Amino acid sequence: MYTLLRDILFNFDAEDAHHLSMSALHYAFKIDLIKKTLVKSFNCNDATLLKTVFDLPFKNPVGLGAGFDKNARYINELESFGFGFVEIGTVTPKPQAGNSRPRLFRLPKDKALVNRMGFNNDGSKAIAARLRGRKRNIIIGGNIGKNKATDNNDAWKDYETCYNELFDCVDYFVINVSSPNTPGLRELQEKNSLQRIFANLQNINAGKINPKPLLLKIAPDLTVGQLDDIIELASEVQLSGLVATNTTISREGLQTDAKTIESIGAGGLSGEPVKEKSTKIVQYIHQQTNGTIPIIASGGIFTGRDAIDKFKAGASLVQVWTGFVYEGPGMIQNICKHLVQQSSK
Template sequence: MYKLILKPVLFLFSPEKAHHITLFLLKIALAIPIVGWLLRRGYEVNDKRLERIVFGLTFPNPVGLAAGFDKDGKHYEAMSALGFGFIEIGTVTPLGQPGNPWPRLFRLPADEALINRMGFNNEGVDALAERLKNRKPGNLIIGGNIGKNKATPNEQAGRDYAICFEALFPYVDYFVVNVSSPNTPNLRDLQEKGPLTELLAALQHLNRQKSKPKPLLLKIAPDLTDGQLDDILDIAKATQLDGVIATNTTISRDGLVTEPKILEEIGAGGLSGMPVKNRSTAVIKYLHQKSNGTLTIIGVGGITSPADALEKLNAGATLVQVYSGLVYAGPTLIKHINQAILKHK
């Protein structure tokens, strides 16, 4: 139904408008109890064999919603009705900020891809924390993906991450430090060994002061060299990270079918979807092999079919996430991935 009816209609609208229309429709549907019940029944795969215990948390299934879809924690309940085992909220920054001017999200249908330069548009961490206070008890796992404000220089970035960490600590199940978005100027410089070690060590210090520290993960770009990935492994060990999310969007435009003229008109931004798939999987495989399987990896990037998800799991990921695949394959993708995991057990 999604590919035949909903997708052609949604693709008539700009991608960002289509995103809001989808969420609006989902919310309306869920407000009608019988429809909500039918949706859950249709999308959820409840099977104990899908359960994963990872960094001390019990995930009802290993398929999550990637960061950036629900930046302000307004839609996690609605999205969980589509069968996700976990939802990552954010990226959130200390102060609310508008992000980049529209248009800032583009479809590349020929490549089943998206380019975005959203620029961490969000209402700020206090608004998010306030919203999460009303979180209903249940088995849904929520991750908090944290970043820095555009106006904060890299030298003071640690303070921004610490503010977000403290504000969200009571309300999320795990944290992700995002230093890999290409849309905040110079943010990716924080992936260098020195600043990254300092940033993560400071956050772990705060974390260790809590009576029950929370899992702390790092989200990395697919554009890192093998040498930089080796650094990430060293840093993960030194700062006792709980895991790595591989990967964010890429700045590369290699191998695209979309005409160069169209790409030029779109301009800067992070590319996601099918074209990032192989590189993300290669990064997962590299980290998994080099760490002798000791590093926990959440695999994300270009999962548009169950086979793509299985490929990431076989490469060494323990959990997977999707974003762009939802736009092209529709929400049944989550159920189909879970069914495929059960079939290939």
């Protein structure tokens, strides 16, 4: 059924298809019978899937990665597909339009996407207002970033603004310094810049009655030296965890012809081609830290087996994005069923 729908959707521009399908779902969800049918069909509840990470109770370890529901518009609808958690954002302090379109491209031969969205979002105030007061029945991560116009020297202020605005509305924070689509952002992965951002956030966090877990999302293109720096920093600034990884700027080993790749231009590549790279990074961090830092694995997860590979590499939780586009909403249940089967072996 989804294969047919996907064939239709793939005739549209990728970003239009995303908005079209999410709006249709949003309106369909207003009909109680449809809502109940979706919740029942895609249900992933099983006691063996319950997991506590960062002291938070996840009903299952399969989440939706940042960038899918940037503005926190579709959390209830996404929850009905069985996700154990949803990460909203990237949210920036001020609303911004992002890069000019087209900025999202499919590479079906590679089961991949290329995007250069550029943190298009409604801004932290509007997004916090949307989240405030909603019934809390799923774990929500707040992925935060800096505005394009903010100088890197002042980036820490943008992270502080987003943290303050979203504090009451999310369960954990992800500091995103790894998107390739905001000029200069990835330079913030350098140790001194990260120290400044995290020292400030941890300072404010420490003053709260219930501080929030602070995680860092990293790129798959980091060198071993950079990864070692991040591991060192993680203990220095008491990171609660890492999200590994974001999209890659590499275009190595693709099946799609070089001319098409060139015509698409700059952006982050996600899906199947990033799978192995991301898994290796999860494994490296897990080994170097003796498993002391919880990792959310993100990159190229399509099946239950892919998820198991990430857990074997040392992940505590996984997130999907590109796989969800290619496999459809049944994917979460398929992964969860596989995890339940494996746990009983």
